[in-house]
Amino acid sequence: xxxxxxxxxxxIIMTILLSLILTIMPLPEVISQWRPxxxxxxxxxxxxxxxxxxxxxxxxxxxxxxxxxxxxxxxAHGLAFALIVYLTVQLYxxxxxxxxxxxxxxxxxxxLINRMLLxxxxxxxxxxxxGWQFWAPAVTSTLIWPLVxxxxxxxxxxxxxx
Amino acid sequence: xxxxxxGRQALxxxxxxxxxxxxxxxxxxxxxxxNLASRRALIAENQRLxxxxxxxxxxxxxxxxLEVENIRLRRLLDSSYEIERPVxxxxxxxxxxxxxSHLIEIGKGSRHGVYIGQPVIDERGILGQVDxxxxxxxxxxxxxxxxxxxxxxxxxxxxxGIAVGTGAIDQLTIQSLPGNADIQVGDLIVASGLGGRFPSxxxxxxxxxxxxxxxxxxxxxxxxxxxxxxxxxxxxxxxDESDE
Numbered sequence: 001x002x003x004x005x006x007x008x009x010x011x012i013i014m015t016i017l018l019s020l021i022l023t024i025m026p027l028p029e030v031i032s033q034w035r036p037x038x039x040x041x042x043x044x045x046x047x048x049x050x051x052x053x054x055x056x057x058x059x060x061x062x063x064x065x066x067x068x069x070x071x072x073x074x075x076a077h078g079l080a081f082a083l084i085v086y087l088t089v090q091l092y093x094x095x096x097x098x099x100x101x102x103x104x105x106x107x108x109x110x111x112l113i114n115r116m117l118l119x120x121x122x123x124x125x126x127x128x129x130x131g132w133q134f135w136a137p138a139v140t141s142t143l144i145w146p147l148v149x150x151x152x153x154x155x156x157x158x159x160x161x162x
Numbered sequence: 163x164x165x166x167x168x169g170r171q172a173l174x175x176x177x178x179x180x181x182x183x184x185x186x187x188x189x190x191x192x193x194x195x196x197n198l199a200s201r202r203a204l205i206a207e208n209q210r211l212x213x214x215x216x217x218x219x220x221x222x223x224x225x226x227x228l229e230v231e232n233i234r235l236r237r238l239l240d241s242s243y244e245i246e247r248p249v250x251x252x253x254x255x256x257x258x259x260x261x262x263s264h265l266i267e268i269g270k271g272s273r274h275g276v277y278i279g280q281p282v283i284d285e286r287g288i289l290g291q292v293d294x295x296x297x298x299x300x301x302x303x304x305x306x307x308x309x310x311x312x313x314x315x316x317x318x319x320x321x322x323g324i325a326v327g328t329g330a331i332d333q334l335t336i337q338s339l340p341g342n343a344d345i346q347v348g349d350l351i352v353a354s355g356l357g358g359r360f361p362s363x364x365x366x367x368x369x370x371x372x373x374x375x376x377x378x379x380x381x382x383x384x385x386x387x388x389x390x391x392x393x394x395x396x397x398x399x400x401x402d403e404s405d406e
Contacts, residue, residue, distance in 0.1 A: 017180065020177075020180050020184075021180055021183050021184045022184075024180070024181065024184045024257040024258055024259070025184045025187070025188075025257070025258065026184075026185070026187075026188045026256045026257055026258050027258060029392075032258050032261055033261050035258075035261075064173065065173065065176075065177055065180075068170060068173045068174050068177055069177055069180060069181065069257075069259075070259050070260045071259050071260060071263075071265050071267075071293070071294060071301045072260050074166055074170055122262070126309075127262070127263065127308075127309065129308075129329075130262045133261075134262065
């Protein structure tokens with residue numbers, strides 16, 4: 001642990017910023033409900049790859065930023081992201097070993113937990129009813145996970161982020 | 163909520179560049195559209211706008227004399243007349259917010275004098291009100307949001323009601339009018355000014371459908387909002403007269 005030096009922090013920051021941009025990038029209304037949860041995916045990847053660098057604290061901060069950008073209740077995404085990143089950090093040793101399609105199952109469950117927390121918070125705040133579309137991002141995010149995983153792994157290796 | 167407000171505002175300013183970057187592609191394509199518009203289309207649009215301008219000015223001539231007459235009549239009745247309020251124009255920031263509520267983001271904030279609860283209109287009618295304010299941008303809750311209610315009246319006879327958002331971008335509903343209320347399909351619904359938030363007289367919507375289920379005490383009235391809620395690009399913020 002003392003041997004490895006941390007480097008490439010700016011790469012992590014850039015990928016997170018990019019995911020935030022993709023999260024609020026305007027899309028046609030039909031597709032926008034299926035928009036993958038880019039920030040959650042990127043956070044899960046970094047927690048999986050470098051659990052000693054990206055943890056609950058960073059997830060919380062990124063979630064707060066997303067709350068400000070999306071005008072959701074302050075802390076809603078913060079709490080949800082902190083929880084799924086905590087779970088990822090707990091599970092990373094197992095997750096790294098399994099093939100991608102098995103990772104997808106875990107990621108799907110993590111994202112469902114994420115959505116469920118957000119739904120609860122909406123309920124507590126008395127926001128209006130949402131239909132089944134509320135769960136759509138979990139599905140698309142899971143389907144896009146292999147792409148995110150492989151891209152970010154290539155990025156991590158290219159820039160030797162440690 | 164107020165406890166976190168300063169922090170939220172600071173963060174809002176901090177992430178403003180993210181908003182700008184995210185909105186760039188959409189803004190650029192819109193600008194490209196304008197640049198690539200053919201000469202003929204531009205001339206046609208120019209002509210159309212000139213015609214409209216002329217029509218409006220003709221109507222305004224009558225409006226001026228009517229306004230003076232109205233003030234005089236109201237003075238006779240000892241009631242106040244609302245003076246014209248200052249208006250601030252703001253551009254929409256083209257980003258997607260939480261898809262499950264009806265919010266839009268505009269590029270003017272507390273630095274430009276925007277305040278929470280400020281009424282927002284477009285050139286056709288009421289859009290909504292300012293929900294959250296940051297230093298450089300603010301969020302508007304549209305009248306179609308399920309948590310938004312607008313005090314309204316029927317323009318024809320002054321019958322009052324409350325128009326509530328349904329969650330569909332092209333529909334509002336009035337639920338509290340009794341079965342014998344004098345309201346017809348096609349009636350213009352305007353803001354009543356009660357509640358003190360929306361200035362009275364601004365159009366809200368047109369009655370599209372009225373249904374009365376047997377056994378129900380109230381009518382179900384569906385309105386179509388007049389403001390272009392889903393495709394607005396510029397909004398007008400109505401200022402407080404006490405400000406200036």
